[in-house]
Amino acid sequence: MAHVDRQAWDVVVVGAGGAGLRAAIEAREAGMRTAVICKSLFGKAHTVMAEGGIAASMGNANEHDNWQVHFRDTMRGGKFLNQWRMAELHAREAPDRVWELETWGALFDRTADGRISQRNFGGHEYPRLAHVGDRTGLELIRTLQQKIVSLQQEDEKEFGAYDARLKVFQECTVTRVLTESKSGSAAGSGRVSGAFCYERESGRFFVLEAPAVVLATGGIGKSFKVTSNSWEYTGDGHALALLAGAPLINMEFVQFHPTGMVWPPSVKGILVTESVRGDGGVLRNSDGKRFMFDYVPDVFKEKYAETEEEGDRWYEDPESNRRPPELLPRDEVARAINSEVKAGRGSPHGGVYLDVSTRMPAEVIIRRLPSMHHQFKELADVDITAEPMEVGPTCHYVMGGVDVDPDTAAAHGVPGLFAAGEVAGGMHGSNRLGGNSLSDLLVFGRRAGLHAAEYAASLAERPAPDPLQIDAAEAEALRPFSAEDTEDTGEAAGGDRVPAENPYALHQELQQAMNDLVGIIRKESEMFEALKRLADLRVRARRAGVEGHRQYNPGWHLSLDLRNMLLVSECVARAALEREESRGGHTRDDHPAMDRHWRKINLVCELADPQGDSRAADPALGQIRLSRRETPPIRRDLLELFEKDELAKYLTDEELSR
Numbered sequence: 001m002a003h004v005d006r007q008a009w010d011v012v013v014v015g016a017g018g019a020g021l022r023a024a025i026e027a028r029e030a031g032m033r034t035a036v037i038c039k040s041l042f043g044k045a046h047t048v049m050a051e052g053g054i055a056a057s058m059g060n061a062n063e064h065d066n067w068q069v070h071f072r073d074t075m076r077g078g079k080f081l082n083q084w085r086m087a088e089l090h091a092r093e094a095p096d097r098v099w100e101l102e103t104w105g106a107l108f109d110r111t112a113d114g115r116i117s118q119r120n121f122g123g124h125e126y127p128r129l130a131h132v133g134d135r136t137g138l139e140l141i142r143t144l145q146q147k148i149v150s151l152q153q154e155d156e157k158e159f160g161a162y163d164a165r166l167k168v169f170q171e172c173t174v175t176r177v178l179t180e181s182k183s184g185s186a187a188g189s190g191r192v193s194g195a196f197c198y199e200r201e202s203g204r205f206f207v208l209e210a211p212a213v214v215l216a217t218g219g220i221g222k223s224f225k226v227t228s229n230s231w232e233y234t235g236d237g238h239a240l241a242l243l244a245g246a247p248l249i250n251m252e253f254v255q256f257h258p259t260g261m262v263w264p265p266s267v268k269g270i271l272v273t274e275s276v277r278g279d280g281g282v283l284r285n286s287d288g289k290r291f292m293f294d295y296v297p298d299v300f301k302e303k304y305a306e307t308e309e310e311g312d313r314w315y316e317d318p319e320s321n322r323r324p325p326e327l328l329p330r331d332e333v334a335r336a337i338n339s340e341v342k343a344g345r346g347s348p349h350g351g352v353y354l355d356v357s358t359r360m361p362a363e364v365i366i367r368r369l370p371s372m373h374h375q376f377k378e379l380a381d382v383d384i385t386a387e388p389m390e391v392g393p394t395c396h397y398v399m400g401g402v403d404v405d406p407d408t409a410a411a412h413g414v415p416g417l418f419a420a421g422e423v424a425g426g427m428h429g430s431n432r433l434g435g436n437s438l439s440d441l442l443v444f445g446r447r448a449g450l451h452a453a454e455y456a457a458s459l460a461e462r463p464a465p466d467p468l469q470i471d472a473a474e475a476e477a478l479r480p481f482s483a484e485d486t487e488d489t490g491e492a493a494g495g496d497r498v499p500a501e502n503p504y505a506l507h508q509e510l511q512q513a514m515n516d517l518v519g520i521i522r523k524e525s526e527m528f529e530a531l532k533r534l535a536d537l538r539v540r541a542r543r544a545g546v547e548g549h550r551q552y553n554p555g556w557h558l559s560l561d562l563r564n565m566l567l568v569s570e571c572v573a574r575a576a577l578e579r580e581e582s583r584g585g586h587t588r589d590d591h592p593a594m595d596r597h598w599r600k601i602n603l604v605c606e607l608a609d610p611q612g613d614s615r616a617a618d619p620a621l622g623q624i625r626l627s628r629r630e631t632p633p634i635r636r637d638l639l640e641l642f643e644k645d646e647l648a649k650y651l652t653d654e655e656l657s658r
């Protein structure tokens with residue numbers, strides 16, 4: 001067995017975004033020695049990029065708001081496919097998590113009378129997003145980091161070392177969650193025993209031993225060509241869970257945010273926050289028409305304005321008017337923009353126009369949307385106080401993820417594995433409402449940390465990492481350095497030497513395939529084609545090769561990430577092919593209607609061959625096995641929060657009569 005450095009911890013948290021940091025704080029406060037590991041610099045995570053705000057029914061801007069209304073909006077946004085218990089816990093606990101941040105030093109924007117200000121967002125009945133301008137995520141991460149520093153200062157006083165009970169490993173990547181081997185083979189599916197990691201700068205391998213691992217690795221956007229996600233988001237946590245033996249659910253639901261930048265090409269996909277519409281921005285096509293009025297679906301008709309005048313009045317008088325359709329949930333707006341562009345009514349660069357310049361004075365725009373003003377000026381030479389922006393859909397968020405227990409965030413199937421934040425599935429159903437991610441991170445990050453700590457403390461004996469697994473993880477990580485020598489098992493079988501594949505070219509092909517074939521509008525024939533291309537890419541990715549050495553070698557890092565993106569992409573494509581209806585972030589051209597019989601069905605993805613990776617080399621075989629599972633019936637008191645007429649749009653007659 002190779003020599004790999006090992007360190008023992010009680011809880012290892014993979015990811016230092018909002019979910020990871022909140023989990024780490026909780027685990028450390030429960031007395032556990034906690035390690036946090038993150039792929040990029042500490043503080044650089046998607047959470048820090050969050051702009052619009054954090055959803056919590058504090059009732060500051062409208063006293064009628066409460067957790068029940070927030071729960072209702074979340075279920076409507078997710079088209080009732082949400083794990084309802086998660087949606088309930090989230091709505092109940094979000095206000096406490098926001099208050100808690102203020103006790104740790106956060107300072108949200110204020111109303112005139114000194115309360116936390118709350119802004120409108122799509123799908124939220126009342127203004128509900130606590131915010132700090134359009135840089136809310138920055139304040140959230142800054143506060144959580146500050147809390148971590150204060151805990152480390154306590155440890156320095158008590159133990160003489162800042163990282164005695166809470167240590168951050170930055171610019172380090174986890175490639176495998178280790179488990180206790182059941183059979184003595186390299187693929188165990190027993191209890192968690194730690195994580196196999198490499199340091200990006202030096203290429204050094206190390207193992208963090210721990211009985212509990214919390215996955216908080218965020219999203220999968222880098223599998224798509226046009227995305228708001230940054231380089232780290234290669235679906236690592238999703239793949240780590242699968243490889244350790246934990247299933248994923250709802251992977252067909254991928255959110256395409258309606259408003260990403262479309263020009264210039266170098267910035268295509270970068271997010272334009274929903275706050276622009278929340279604060280009064282409107283969408284127009286090339287004829288100057290506010291087209292969203294033509295796209296209000298039946299399920300939302302009663303709640304949205306029918307005329308521009310009514311929509312505009314709503315900003316001043318929300319009690320007597322209905323909201324403008326620019327504030328429909330994201331899936332509806334993204335599809336509408338897609339249709340306008342397809343119908344030839346798009347902007348010169350293939351988007352539509354988003355305008356605040358005619359809606360607010362310049363100084364208000366600069367005060368309320370400083371990042372957007374800066375972003376467009378710097379990146380596109382557009383002054384949003386004087387001219388409209390060009391925007392179009394961009395892959396933004398994955399609703400699917402690790403199948404977790406709602407209360408404890410424990411992953412099914414692998415004792416000691418927990419997941420929180422974007423990597424966990426269920427909470428948002430088929431479509432997430434804006435602002436519901438930041439609150440999700442805090443609510444379930446805390447729960448994951450708490451239960452991981454309880455689990456670790458409850459063990460009489462710590463599971464030992466399996467040496468065979470460590471060896472296998474090391475060999476897997478080193479494979480890109482000897483890719484040329486790898487024997488092809490495909491068409492050129494027979495021991496021929498085949499050239500290595502360029503990881504960047506493979507990545508581009510993958511992104512193009514996912515964008516074109518499993519994107520915002522899906523068709524059966526295209527998804528079959530996607531699965532074929534993914535299978536081919538998977539075989540070629542086993543020969544992804546790099547030159548040079550292990551010291552800071554981004555090509556090597558990408559070669560390793562490809563495994564994860566391919567696994568996750570197959571989950572998305574297989575589940576999207578299976579679900580023959582359109583709902584939230586899954587639109588089928590060939591099955592355009594929402595089907596009530598599909599509502600309670602979760603598609604579960606598992607590794608087809610958990611004992612090895614033999615299938616990965618064979619293009620004829622998929623790596624993912626799909627099964628169906630029903631969501632438990634929604635609790636009666638929660639159902640009673642809705643009118644029966646509304647429920648009839650989502651639930652089958654049989655469910656209703658029950």
Ligand code: FAD
Binds near residue numbers: 421438
């Ligand atoms: P992240 O914050 O994404 O952090 C993931 C962490 O995991 C990172 O530290 C990363 O380095 C680490 N990691 C990943 N893989 C590995 C690995 N293999 N090994 C080690 N570490 C790893 N949501 C809202 O609610 N409101 C908003 O206003 C909002 N605005 C947004 C704006 C933008 C531009 C984007 C991209 C997203 C926005 N979202 C918003 C969504 C929200 O920010 C994310 O869903 C959320 O931050 C995810 O948080 P997380 O803690 O799950 O993961």
